[in-house]
Amino acid sequence: MAKKVAIIGAGPAGLTAAYLLGKAQQEVVVFEKDPQYVGGISRTETYKGYAFDIGGHRFFSKSKEVEDFWTEILGDEMLERPRSSRIYYNKKFFSYPLVAMEALQKLGIIESGLCVLSYLQAKMFPVKNPTNFEDWVTNQFGKRLFNIFFRTYTEKVWGIPCKEISADWAAQRIKGLSLSSAIWNALFKPKASGGKDKVIKTLIDSFRYPKRGPGLMWETCRDKCIAMGVQVEMNCGAKGVHQEAGKWSITTTDGRTFEGFDHVLSSAPIRELIPSIQPQLEASGYQAAQKLGYRDFLTVVLICKDEDAFDDNWIYIHDPSVKVGRIQNFKSWSPYMVPDPAMACYGLEYFCFEGDGLWTSKDEDLIALATKEMVQIGLTKASAVVDGYVVRQPKAYPVYDHTYKENVEAIREALKPYPGIYLMGRNGMHKYNNQDHSMMTAMLAAKNIIAGEELYDVWNVNEDAEYHEGGLRGEEDTQKVVGRLVPKRVQ
Ligand SMILES: Cc1cc2nc3c(=O)[nH]c(=O)nc-3n(C[C@H](O)[C@H](O)[C@H](O)COP(=O)(O)OP(=O)(O)OC[C@H]3O[C@@H](n4cnc5c(N)ncnc54)[C@H](O)[C@@H]3O)c2cc1C
Structure with missing residues (x-):
């Protein structure tokens, strides 16, 4: 019999789970708080026809299952792109690698x-x-x-x-x-x-990238989910997650209640999810969730006349004399990101905390700062900058401080009396995951639900980033990539 599954978040984890469950004819409702975009941190935003990521998103995985998933969703719309990146330090550019x-x-x-x-x-x-x-x-x-x-x-x-x-x-x-x-x-x-x-070979020099950014992947995935009967509710944050008599219900920010779920899969930040669960978690888990930290992020997009200043995909800025941390060149990611070939579109990435001076700066001040720093680094002239746009991304990074591990452990322990709920994805598990590992956690949760038993421990997917710099694409199946992903029953 089909299971009824609530999925919180239409990012890579949520949509991967929705797609696999939809394909297996389960009854799925996806709740996404954003009014417009799917893809979460892997979305592609647009401004006057210019498209840009929240940080450039490479599609590269050692998991064959993940690579196959991307191909199944986008087929020919995935480009093979050369990688070029450098580091700016002490007024010099170093090739990277x-x-x-x-x-x-x-x-x-x-x-x-x-x-x-x-x-x-x-x-x-x-x-x-x-x-x-x-x-x-x-x-x-x-x-x-x-x-x-x-x-x-x-x-x-x-x-x-x-x-x-x-x-x-x-x-x-x-x-x-x-x-x-x-x-x-x-x-x-x-x-x-x-x-x-x-x-x-261990220093990746090319990667796949959707023609119009990662958003294209997740928008297409959403459309395929809907075609399979998955219900996708946009502008619909999950604000209450209630368990009663073995079933779950979700109350949403628009005042509705959805009932009768066998499972809840959440990719919402743990610190926000835990207080929304009823009955409330025991104090140790509840308090641990409040101690989790996040780092926030903003991108200042500069639209410039293309003066052929550089063709790197991105440049790390190791120099302390400017605040910018990394600069993306979206036309190098894909020429389809820019509507006019005479123009370029750069994304200057600033790391900050929600509410701090950078975060609360007016957009025009951020655009002026970004312009000044681009000129200082020597990557454009002020006169070449014709327009700018700012995107803020709260909770871009789950912080790995000295207590995060014990806090996550306490939360997992406190969730044990709540069968049917899975935490998955990046902020959903407080793991520094890329898309592929976020997707793998979703794949395992979906497989467990379809099988009707706990075949896999979702927490065993690790986030070893060496896969992005070392190793070969799709060289291993998901089971091997995650190493310890052996079905629990044979362990
Ligand atoms: C700067 C930067 C660069 C990156 N570069 C890469 C890269 O090159 N390659 C790569 O593979 N990965 C990259 N990543 C990582 C990638 O963005 C994440 O791994 C991926 O988006 C995580 O997917 P997710 O579904 O787990 O979470 P998210 O992307 O965070 O999606 C979660 C979704 O849940 C929604 N949501 C949250 N709370 C609620 C709620 N209560 N109710 C309803 N909806 C809710 C959010 O709006 C969001 O849409 C990068 C990340 C950053 C910050």
């Missing part, structure tokens, strides 16, 4: 030598059992490289000192922003793991 000789030359022989010495010192006298980001990275690369290439960018992203960031994050995400790991690879390990070819 790094080219060893170029880096040596740009850092200078003396600085490079000092980095090597500091690396050797860290190897001889490592911090024992590092628990924070600074100590973990210093152990790996030495203090000097940490100070040059990690501290500024990381503290821009998280807004807290590196000593307050859990070493977990470093272990999972280090390659995503690491010039120093690239320097380290280039200087110390060029042949260490199977010769030059292997090293080159």
